[in-house]
Amino acid sequence: MKIFDTINIREADKTTITNQNITSYQLMERAGLEAFLWIKKHYPDKETTFHVFCGQGNNGGDGLVIARLLYEDGYPLKVDIVEEAGNPTPDHESALAAFTSTGAVHDENSEYEYEKGKLIYIDALFGIGLNREMPDSVKKVVDYINACEGQVLSIDVPSGMFMDRPTNFAVKSDILLTFMFPKLAFYLPGNCEYIRRIKILDIGLDKDFIKNYVSDYYLVSPAHANQIYHPIQPHAHKGTQGHALIIGGSYGKIGAVCLAAKAALKSGCGLVTAYIPKCGYNVMQTAFPEAMVLTDGDEYITKIGFDLQPKAIGIGPGIGQHLETQQAIKEFLSKVNVPLVIDADALNILSSNKEWLELLPENTILTPHPKELERLMGGWDTDFDKIEKMKVFTKQHNIILVAKDAHTMVVYKGSIFINTTGNAALATGGTGDTLTGIITGLLAQGYEAAHAAIFGVYLHGLTADVAISETSMQAFTAMDVVTYLGKAYLKIEAERRQK
Structure with a gap:
């Protein structure tokens, strides 16, 4: 399985949008749906509570799509949008509008109850585009997630992890749901504390682009x-x-x-x-x-x-x-x-x-x-x-x-x-x-x-x-x-x- 770098992952997205005649938001919906379906399959108990942390970029948009689908399916839900985690993107705004249209709310001050062993934190603060240190206010959120007693699911990457340089501080994920491609940073010795288990979700990116891309890095899968x-x-x-x-x-x-x-x-x-x-x-x-x-x-x-x-x-x-x-x-x-x-x-x-x-x-x-x-x-x-x-x-x-x-x-x-x-x-x-x-x-x-x-x-x-x-x-x-x-x-x- 080929490992793609950040530039080519974005190029794969653009090629897919063009060749499949879809919008970037529709691709975001597709990614969020695949993550939701995985979550629903592995956490079928409707008494499981999900606390979703969303940034303001496209990774936060993925989180909002997942949160909306969890809400519509009847799961107990709390959503925090961390304003200092990135800048709002058009697709994030679309995901937020779709989320609020269901009647769901996001409120970082709201309280919630959960049964012990039935609390899942979803980390959707930052994605593959992070290129700077997180603000201290966001680091406090990451510290909170890392100290929690529930399981942590990260979406696409553990927030705070850099794709092209060493990572010193990030969310520690129990399960990482990453889209389409493994990323080199996931498998480096210095990053082992941030990821326990990886699941790669197929979101239907352009097959010809993937086939023709020449990579120096490969993940040895069972098929390989x-x-x-x-x-x-x-x-x-x-x-x-x-x-x-x-x-x-x-x-x-x-x-x-x-x-x-x-x-x-x-x-x-x-x-x-x-x-x-x-x-x-x-x-x-x-x-x-x-x-x-x-x-x-x-x-x-x-x-x-x-x-x-x-x-x-x-x-x-x-x-x-x-x-x-x-x-x-x-x-x-x-x-x-x-x-x-x-x-x-x-x-x-x-x-x-x-x-x-x-x-x-x-x-x-x-x-x-x-x-x-x-x-x-x-x-x-x-x-x-x-x-x-x-x-x-x-x-x-x-x-x-x-x-x-x-x-x-x-x-x-x-x-x-x-x-x-x-x-x-x-x-x-x-x-x-x-x-x-x-x-x-x-x-x-x-x-x-x-x-x-x-x-x-x-x-x-x-x-x-x-x-x-x-x-x-x-x-x-x-x-x-x-x-x-x-x-x-x-x-x-x-x-x-x-x-």
Whole structure:
């Protein structure tokens, strides 16, 4: 799903108005109706009270349309129009006239009663056009909303959030109902406190405009993941499913390479070989009997050499940063010519020897967490600055970055693919090792590198989404990623059949 910037969202609106021969107010009515229908479906209890905060711009107009439809449908309602929140627009005035024509009133001083657990605040103060700090009087309203005991629904964007620069103060939304397109700002680490859940509502904007728009940013939806997914063929056997080699481990860190190897096999590849130091041999053969094992060194890897011909290699989990290991990695990189995934201490070794980045095969996949990424390419001032630096870094070295975070981003040839699966259950040691294994396993099965990264991240996050109803976020461990890979695949298969 393409992510549009503010300028092109407005252009999509204008094109729709022209091509569908409607007015801008009719488009506002359409947006408000879609939001109302979603609200009515999810809050059918007519004893639910809605307190709607409207600005004076078009976002406030959307709020007034929603408020009018709630009033007409019999919901208890209070509406505040915050005069300092923007300047009145013609469509806002039309929405206000339609609202008052029903007999509904807006009065910020009126009192109302509600049942506990049946109060919903609707935030319609500011939309995507906000380009300045809010007045102090409006900030007080936002503080009030954020301190409330009811659920908060924001319309299109959480009020106060900027689309093109860092946000320091905004409404904290439980549910964001946004129109037509995801917005990049919603998925940046610095904005995570303002949005808990996002629902994208289709308001029928011009399809040709959307199809022809060229974007650098994409949201990885279930439909996108299904396009990438390769179902296993009925005639498959272990020789056709690919052979993955996982290189890693050191004394005390054999678990990392074991997790990666297990995840590679569970991702669907036919064979897995683990290349580890001798201290991990008994552990690997006992904990993961399906794997073949090659060894080197006693407590850490001192050289990397093998006769087999894997289809893909993952290197780094638990490998350590010993000097002999570093030299072994340099020699390995100078010779490797198969699809490659680099993680963990192998990334830190690259960060200390940045000239070795030139040794990487084209489309090598690097999977850093934020600190590893900072060591690799240097720091950044804002999330927007980080994105631009990632684009430059990947182009400079012809690689693919999997920048792990709450919304992991895959950066490939100047394009950003933002993942939509996963939750806080993944915030536990070892889950990064399983991601390395999954992506390596997909590469071994023949997925092209960018698709292996995008689908691997999606599949990895989906395991946590599937699991938490059974295990909880707190009790989820890295091994649960491996355990729930099968159920994640079943969910993808079910979605595929429903298409």
